[in-house]
Amino acid sequence: MCTACLTKTLPTDDFAEHLVGMLDGAAVIQMLSIGHRTGLLDAMAELPPGTSSAIAHAAGLNERYVREWLGAMVTGGVVAYDPATREYHLPPSHAALLTRASVSNIAATAQFLPVLAGVEDDIVECFRAGGGVPYSAYPRFHQVMAEESDMTVVAGLEEHILPLVPGLTDQLAAGIDVLDVGCGRGHGIIALAEAYPNSRFVGLDLSKDAIAYARDLVVQKGLTNARFEQRDLSGFDPDERFDLVTAFDAVHDQADPAGMLAGVAKALKPSGTFLMQDIAGSSDVGNNVGRPLAPFTYTISCLHCMTVSLAQGGAGLGAAWGEELAQKMLADAGFSKVMLHRLDHDILNAFYVAQR
Numbered sequence: 001m002c003t004a005c006l007t008k009t010l011p012t013d014d015f016a017e018h019l020v021g022m023l024d025g026a027a028v029i030q031m032l033s034i035g036h037r038t039g040l041l042d043a044m045a046e047l048p049p050g051t052s053s054a055i056a057h058a059a060g061l062n063e064r065y066v067r068e069w070l071g072a073m074v075t076g077g078v079v080a081y082d083p084a085t086r087e088y089h090l091p092p093s094h095a096a097l098l099t100r101a102s103v104s105n106i107a108a109t110a111q112f113l114p115v116l117a118g119v120e121d122d123i124v125e126c127f128r129a130g131g132g133v134p135y136s137a138y139p140r141f142h143q144v145m146a147e148e149s150d151m152t153v154v155a156g157l158e159e160h161i162l163p164l165v166p167g168l169t170d171q172l173a174a175g176i177d178v179l180d181v182g183c184g185r186g187h188g189i190i191a192l193a194e195a196y197p198n199s200r201f202v203g204l205d206l207s208k209d210a211i212a213y214a215r216d217l218v219v220q221k222g223l224t225n226a227r228f229e230q231r232d233l234s235g236f237d238p239d240e241r242f243d244l245v246t247a248f249d250a251v252h253d254q255a256d257p258a259g260m261l262a263g264v265a266k267a268l269k270p271s272g273t274f275l276m277q278d279i280a281g282s283s284d285v286g287n288n289v290g291r292p293l294a295p296f297t298y299t300i301s302c303l304h305c306m307t308v309s310l311a312q313g314g315a316g317l318g319a320a321w322g323e324e325l326a327q328k329m330l331a332d333a334g335f336s337k338v339m340l341h342r343l344d345h346d347i348l349n350a351f352y353v354a355q356r
């Protein structure tokens with residue numbers, strides 16, 4: 001018996017109950033992902049109580065599948081069911097966390113687990129032989145990441161994120177040069193470019209597909225102050241200087257996070273600021289016991305963030321690199337002033353405001 005261990009040791013019967021609860025939870029998460037992708041959750045949020053046929057008809061889906069999905073939703077505590085009328089209903093208080101109308105849509109976040117489960121065979125092989133699984137093995141990753149970014153970055157920019165840097169919104173309104181590293185599909189930088197037409201924005205990312213998507217969006221929106229370039233940020237050696245550099249959830253899965261951070265420091269004008277959003281938590285697993293979303297973070301990391309970096313021959317920091325290591329690496333990269341912020345509504349992320 002380990003008396004100093006942090007994880008509670010349960011009697012076998014209680015542990016069985018704990019495990020069964022986790023199995024049910026994981027199953028519901030899979031079905032929430034399907035409910036999001038098929039539009040069922042969005043449709044149900046708008047519908048009065050109805051039968052499986054009425055719901056399937058309204059959503060334009062196959063009744064047999066919808067009924068099975070509803071079974072999981074009812075027994076999983078998501079959807080209310082009246083056995084007398086055989087009617088199902090998504091209560092508004094649940095819909096608030098499960099539809100595209102919400103900026104805290106857990107059904108959108110639920111998609112990560114099935115997306116990452118798609119590479120399980122490759123990951124099992126990596127456990128034996130080392131190495132990593134490349135970005136190209138995750139066909140839906142950038143789409144799901146962009147949806148997540150809409151909630152954690154875009155929705156909170158004006159109210160929560162930009163105010164972390166004093167005076168930043170005034171500078172953006174007047175016109176400054178901004179770089180976003182590891183921009184993915186670029187939703188964050190495009191939202192900024194729309195809101196601040198006097199400023200100029202550049203997004204850099206390794207992914208050809210994500211950059212092509214971001215460029216299309218720039219054309220669709222008719223933006224003239226944003227451009228995107230495919231670039232490997234390993235050993236980043238910038239040829240331009242910026243007033244603001246941002247990194248939204250994009251440092252820990254780099255092949256060369258230290259080299260990228262050093263490049264970011266170099267890319268800043270003397271009075272410039274680096275605004276970095278990354279996963280919250282400690283670098284020490286012991287400090288993360290009991291932390292909500294800690295198992296989620298380590299799982300996402302193992303099945304994606306860590307392995308995509310290792311696949312590039314990289315550092316493999318992983319999503320749980322933690323705030324202590326993040327601050328050390330920022331200091332090593334040449335940032336002498338670093339402020340760490342957390343936002344009340346966002347338990348997944350930490351925000352660093354760094355200056356040289």
Ligand SMILES: C[S@@+](CC[C@H](N)C(=O)[O-])C[C@H]1O[C@@H](n2cnc3c(N)ncnc32)[C@H](O)[C@@H]1O
Pocket residue numbers: 135145146149153181182183184185186188204205206207210231232233234247248249250253254255256312
């Ligand atoms: C977790 S995603 C975040 C994307 C985006 N910032 C967002 O919030 O949606 C991390 C990004 O880092 C990019 N990335 C990974 N390794 C890279 C490298 N070596 N050079 C440049 N970008 C890289 C990936 O392509 C991916 O778009």
